[in-house]
Amino acid sequence: MSKPLSAPVWPTLFAASASIGMGIQAQLIHTLRKALLAGRLPHGSRLPASRMLAKDLAISRSSVEAAYAQLEAEGYLHRRTGAGSFVAFTPQLRPSKKAASASAQLSQRGQGIVNAGGCRDSALPSMAFNAGQPDTRAFPHALWQKLMQQRWGKSGAALASYGPAQGLPELQSAIAGYLAQARGVDCQPEQILILNSSQQALQMIAQLLIDPADTVWLEDPGYLGARNAMLAAGAQIVPVPVDEEGFNTGISQTLAAPRLIYTTPSHQYPLGIAMSLPRRMALIAQAAAHQAWIIEDDYDSEFYYDQRPLPALQGLDQQGRVIYVGTFSKVLFPSLRLAYVVLPPALVPAFTTARIAFDGHSAQFLQAVTADFISQGHFAAHLRHMRLLYRSRRDLLLEKLQPISDITHPINTAAGLQFALQLPKGLEKPWTASGTTAGLALRPLSAFYQEEAKTEGWLMGYASLSNGQIIRACEALIKSYQEK
Numbered sequence: 001m002s003k004p005l006s007a008p009v010w011p012t013l014f015a016a017s018a019s020i021g022m023g024i025q026a027q028l029i030h031t032l033r034k035a036l037l038a039g040r041l042p043h044g045s046r047l048p049a050s051r052m053l054a055k056d057l058a059i060s061r062s063s064v065e066a067a068y069a070q071l072e073a074e075g076y077l078h079r080r081t082g083a084g085s086f087v088a089f090t091p092q093l094r095p096s097k098k099a100a101s102a103s104a105q106l107s108q109r110g111q112g113i114v115n116a117g118g119c120r121d122s123a124l125p126s127m128a129f130n131a132g133q134p135d136t137r138a139f140p141h142a143l144w145q146k147l148m149q150q151r152w153g154k155s156g157a158a159l160a161s162y163g164p165a166q167g168l169p170e171l172q173s174a175i176a177g178y179l180a181q182a183r184g185v186d187c188q189p190e191q192i193l194i195l196n197s198s199q200q201a202l203q204m205i206a207q208l209l210i211d212p213a214d215t216v217w218l219e220d221p222g223y224l225g226a227r228n229a230m231l232a233a234g235a236q237i238v239p240v241p242v243d244e245e246g247f248n249t250g251i252s253q254t255l256a257a258p259r260l261i262y263t264t265p266s267h268q269y270p271l272g273i274a275m276s277l278p279r280r281m282a283l284i285a286q287a288a289a290h291q292a293w294i295i296e297d298d299y300d301s302e303f304y305y306d307q308r309p310l311p312a313l314q315g316l317d318q319q320g321r322v323i324y325v326g327t328f329s330k331v332l333f334p335s336l337r338l339a340y341v342v343l344p345p346a347l348v349p350a351f352t353t354a355r356i357a358f359d360g361h362s363a364q365f366l367q368a369v370t371a372d373f374i375s376q377g378h379f380a381a382h383l384r385h386m387r388l389l390y391r392s393r394r395d396l397l398l399e400k401l402q403p404i405s406d407i408t409h410p411i412n413t414a415a416g417l418q419f420a421l422q423l424p425k426g427l428e429k430p431w432t433a434s435g436t437t438a439g440l441a442l443r444p445l446s447a448f449y450q451e452e453a454k455t456e457g458w459l460m461g462y463a464s465l466s467n468g469q470i471i472r473a474c475e476a477l478i479k480s481y482q483e484k
């Protein structure tokens with residue numbers, strides 16, 4: 001048997017892991033367990049007598065006794081009356097090896113998710129011309145605060161408990177009402193499943209409806225969040241080009257039969273095209289012929305400035321093949337983490353069960369406040385206000401880009417939080433580099449293509465920028481052209 005571990009080491013060990021909020025005894029157990037797991041206390045070594053350790057650490061002897069007893073019960077120590085307490089544990093792996101092998105132990109599914117990657121911009125939300133950013137300063141914070149207070153006062157206890165997996169019925173009804181009136185969506189509130197984000201919807205749809213090697217048609221260029229979700233499920237992605245009428249159904253009819261089709265018909269991502277009615281009808285017919293599902297990602301349809309958007313594909317579909325996806329990330333604020341899917345009735349039970357299996361449901365309280373915000377008319381008023389604000393920013397950006405209108409060409413500027421700015425071929429790369437050096441967030445359009453990029457340029461976000469920011473950023477952009 002080895003000697004007791006040298007006394008001076010104990011206060012250091014103990015101090016290093018002293019954690020706020022833990023009692024002395026819990027801290028000691030935690031410290032010892034960590035040292036044992038890390039192999040710092042070799043098998044067979046003797047721990048200090050409880051009296052000595054208590055003295056060294058200036059804590060009570062009973063705390064040390066209790067900690068030793070607990071670690072004996074957990075199998076780390078062996079205690080013999082009259083002889084002392086001994087380490088009875090050998091860690092399986094050295095910590096460094098353990099860390100290395102843990103990262104190599106993902107399932108094939110897990111590795112697929114990691115390989116596909118996430119879809120989050122590293123640029124700051126406030127940077128010009130970061131795309132997809134709503135103006136969170138212009139949100140009616142005082143009103144929201146009042147609604148939160150009222151709600152918690154009225155039904156805080158009920159909202160604090162577990163809630164229905166599909167979402168709060170009040171919110172389902174409020175969304176169904178809004179979608180029928182504003183987007184021509186034809187659904188019952190029970191077809192609506194409340195989620196945390198469109199991204200969660202895409203992941204869930206992919207996990208539930210796609211088998212490895214199933215074909216998925218994706219718009220090209222297209223939304224990387226959708227591509228990643230499909231890749232993570234093992235899908236075989238078939239890019240479908242878009243033209244001035246959107247998703248090219250003339251080409252898609254020649255492609256391998258899909259199990260799933262992803263499209264952004266109101267405002268094609270990233271080019272901003274509105275899909276024509278004949279194309280919408282053709283796509284629905286193709287989905288029906290292949291018995292495929294269509295994901296209609298209706299992001300940004302709320303922000304049409306010069307005309308009303310065409311009604312949603314979902315309302316045109318007589319076959320129940322469209323899964324409509326909407327989000328509150330842009331129309332309220334991104335950190336709210338509330339979105340929804342309108343499911344064909346046949347899919348409701350499976351998706352509800354999956355929601356229970358994955359994480360239960362979205363936060364009840366925020367669902368309730370959002371439902372109040374919609375049903376009391378604030379949502380419609382907020383959208384009206386934001387449309388005017390964003391339209392004025394879009395107009396200012398278009399005006400400030402005028403001096404370089406010979407080399408930049410804004411396309412499909414009628415809607416959204418951003419528009420695509422087309423550049424002549426070959427300019428995107430060098431100008432992105434000089435613009436980035438000048439402190440601009442420029443997202444190249446070529447990054448959204450699976451095949452060779454047909455349109456080069458950037459996605460220009462403007463909605464969250466003040467007038468001053470837009471003016472200064474355009475000056476910087478123009479200057480960076482000379483420096484490219």
Ligand SMILES: Cc1ncc(COP(=O)(O)O)c(C=O)c1O
Nearest residue numbers: 132197198199223269299327329
């Ligand atoms: C096409 C598209 N769909 C969905 C979303 C994201 O919504 P959420 O925050 O709900 O995942 C975005 C965000 O930029 C988007 O561009």
